[in-house]
Each structure stands twice: as structure tokens, then as C-alpha cells.
Amino acid sequence: MAFYVTLFLLFLGCILCSCSQFPQRQYRYVHLAMNWTSAQNYCREHHTDLATFESADDLQRLKADFSYEWAWLGLRDDPRSWRETLGSDTNSWRWSATNETSRTGYRPWNQGEPNAGGGLEMCVWMRADGKWNDARCLEKSHFICYSVTNQKEHKYHYIELLKTWFSARDFCRERYTDLAMIENNAEHHQVFSVKPAGITAWIGLYREPWTWSDMSQSSFRNWKRTCPNNYLGNQFCVGENRLHEWNDLPCEEKYSFICHQDPKWTTTVVKVKFQTDADMTDPAVNAQILQQLGALLTSQTQAPLSVRWKTEPRKTTDNLTDRSRPGPIVHL
Numbered sequence: 001m002a003f004y005v006t007l008f009l010l011f012l013g014c015i016l017c018s019c020s021q022f023p024q025r026q027y028r029y030v031h032l033a034m035n036w037t038s039a040q041n042y043c044r045e046h047h048t049d050l051a052t053f054e055s056a057d058d059l060q061r062l063k064a065d066f067s068y069e070w071a072w073l074g075l076r077d078d079p080r081s082w083r084e085t086l087g088s089d090t091n092s093w094r095w096s097a098t099n100e101t102s103r104t105g106y107r108p109w110n111q112g113e114p115n116a117g118g119g120l121e122m123c124v125w126m127r128a129d130g131k132w133n134d135a136r137c138l139e140k141s142h143f144i145c146y147s148v149t150n151q152k153e154h155k156y157h158y159i160e161l162l163k164t165w166f167s168a169r170d171f172c173r174e175r176y177t178d179l180a181m182i183e184n185n186a187e188h189h190q191v192f193s194v195k196p197a198g199i200t201a202w203i204g205l206y207r208e209p210w211t212w213s214d215m216s217q218s219s220f221r222n223w224k225r226t227c228p229n230n231y232l233g234n235q236f237c238v239g240e241n242r243l244h245e246w247n248d249l250p251c252e253e254k255y256s257f258i259c260h261q262d263p264k265w266t267t268t269v270v271k272v273k274f275q276t277d278a279d280m281t282d283p284a285v286n287a288q289i290l291q292q293l294g295a296l297l298t299s300q301t302q303a304p305l306s307v308r309w310k311t312e313p314r315k316t317t318d319n320l321t322d323r324s325r326p327g328p329i330v331h332l
């Protein structure tokens with residue numbers, strides 16, 4: 001028996017580009033000169049956000065004549081996230097034992113620290129005088145591990161080996177709990193008391209620098225040689241030159257900038273009616289028809305489509321058998 005089948009075809013298409021592959025974000029070079037924050041506001045108002053890049057291919061898709069030596073992109077290492085508090089922003093300081101920021105906010109920094117010196121200081125050591133300083137993680141230093149006693153108290157262990165912060169962390173994790181976690185004055189004094197006088201030692205505080213304006217997790221970077229360098233200690237926003245090389249720059253300087261525009265999707269419903277002998281209650285038949293219709297629509301529109309079935313429930317007010325009922329109404 002033939003089925004009369006009504007199909008409502010629901011498909012998503014990219015309306016901003018005639019791309020035949022998955023739609024890519026579009027980059028726009030803006031020739032206006034603005035500081036980083038104003039550029040971010042402009043991009044969010046007129047496009048999607050300041051540019052995020054996820055690959056070298058992304059960089060090459062930007063075609064522009066640069067008006068200025070640098071053009072802002074969406075990468076920033078906002079000092080408010082790590083200099084003023086022990087907050088929980090992406091760039092904030094965290095303890096290696098928990099990968100979370102401090103629960104107490106205890107932070108006996110030395111004056112002027114943390115300062116992201118040279119753009120490379122993302123790990124913390126206790127100075128000879130007990131104050132904290134951010135330092136280059138690849139420097140080798142003695143270090144302090146901690147373990148947890150049966151009374152749930154921290155016990156600190158001075159290790160007289162010279163290791164990078166990462167190697168020291170791994171050493172502590174193998175033999176104790178982790179690099180020292182210090183959250184109050186009493187713990188600070190315990191650490192200071194096990195550390196020999198005049199010695200600098202790693203503790204467990206670290207952070208991941210740089211955050212994308214759109215909160216992307218992209219780890220792609222294309223730094224210019226010797227960058228980032230935090231020259232003069234005030235370079236916390238990133239621009240690129242016409243070679244697509246990145247440099248950390250003072251956020252208040254005015255440059256042109258690059259926005260990105262995410263693809264916009266639209267939903268279109270198409271009603272199609274056809275006659276078939278196929279058993280439309282068979283999932284395999286449904287899948288085959290879905291695949292054929294998807295291929296047909298893609299070839300006709302030259303646009304990427306997201307397709308799936310959604311079968312509406314049958315009416316139960318008649319006495320028709322399954323085989324004699326109208327076919328399912330499906331959404332593609």
C-alpha cells in the first residue's frame with residue numbers, strides 16, 4: 001500500500017557566506033584608532049567581538065592593508081585578575097594542589113609584586129625574607145612541598161634540590177601532596193620556619209596568562225620573537241603587525257583593530273509531500289531518506305546544512321492500523 005507522506009523540512013543554513021564547508025568566522029579590519037577597551041566595545045556593537053584566532057589558517061584569512069603598525073586582537077592579560085586580588089578569573093593565581101584560587105585571599109606579596117616581569121613570570125616563590133614574588137617558571141630554585149597530617153593539618157617539607165617550578169611540583173606530587181599551599185599567617189610562618197635563612201623557594205602558586213575577549217579557550221598564539229616581554233611593565237593587551245606577528249602592548253595606546261563576525265544561522269521550514277511504497281515506520285528507511293534529502297538540499301543550496309529527524313506523535317483518535325495510517329510527519 002502506498003503511503004502519502006508529508007515532510008516538514010527544517011534545516012539550518014549559513015546566510016552570511018556562500019561557503020560549501022562548515023561556515024567560518026569572518027574577520028574585519030577596522031581602520032579607526034582606538035585603545036583596546038574601546039576597540040572591544042566597537043567590535044561587540046558592530047560585529048561579534050575583538051578577534052579570536054584558533055590557527056595559522058585563521059590568521060591568513062585576514063586580508064587587510066594595515067593603517068597602523070599594530071592592530072588589536074582579542075587577547076588580554078587583565079592585571080585586575082591577578083594583581084589586585086586572588087580572584088577566580090581565568091588569569092588569576094591558583095594553587096597547584098587544587099587548581100583553584102585561594103579560599104582566604106591571603107597574599108603576602110613583596111612590594112610591587114606580582115609584576116609579570118618580562119611577560120614570563122607566572123609562578124611564585126617565597127623570597128629569603130618570606131615575601132612572595134612571581135618569577136619565571138623555568139628558573140631553578142629550591143622548593144617547599146606539603147603533606148596533610150592525620151589531623152588534617154599541613155606539614156611543610158623543604159627540598160634542597162634545584163628544580164624548575166614544574167619539576168618541583170611533580171616531585172612534590174610523587175612524594176608528598178603538592179607544592180606548598182599557604183592560606184593564612186600560621187601556615188606562612190610554618191613554611192618560613194622550615195626554609196633555611198637566605199633561601200628562595202618555590203611554593204604552589206601559579207597562573208595561566210592571557211584570556212580571549214570572547215572567552216574562547218583557544219591556546220593558539222603567534223608571538224613575535226622575544227614577545228611577550230611586558231616592556232616597561234605595562235603591556236597587557238595584544239596586537240598583531242601586517243605579518244600577523246603578535247606583541248604585548250600598553251592597552252591605552254590607540255591602534256586599528258580586528259573584529260570577528262561569527263556566522264549567523266537561519267532556520268527554514270519546507271513542506272514536501274510525496275507518495276512512496278516505503279515503510280516510513282522503519283528507522284533504516286527514515287535514515288536513508290534523510291540522507292538523500294540532505295544531500296539533495298546541500299547540492300541545491302551549496303550551503304552547509306544540519307539535518308535530523310523529529311517524528312511527531314501519531315494521532316490516536318482513529319482505528320486505523322499502523323500500516324494504513326498516514327506516514328509520519330518528520331522534520332529534517
Ligand SMILES: [Ca+2]
Nearest residue numbers: 115117121134
Ligand atoms: Ca616578579
Ligand SMILES: [Ca+2]
Nearest residue numbers: 229230231248
Ligand atoms: Ca611587548
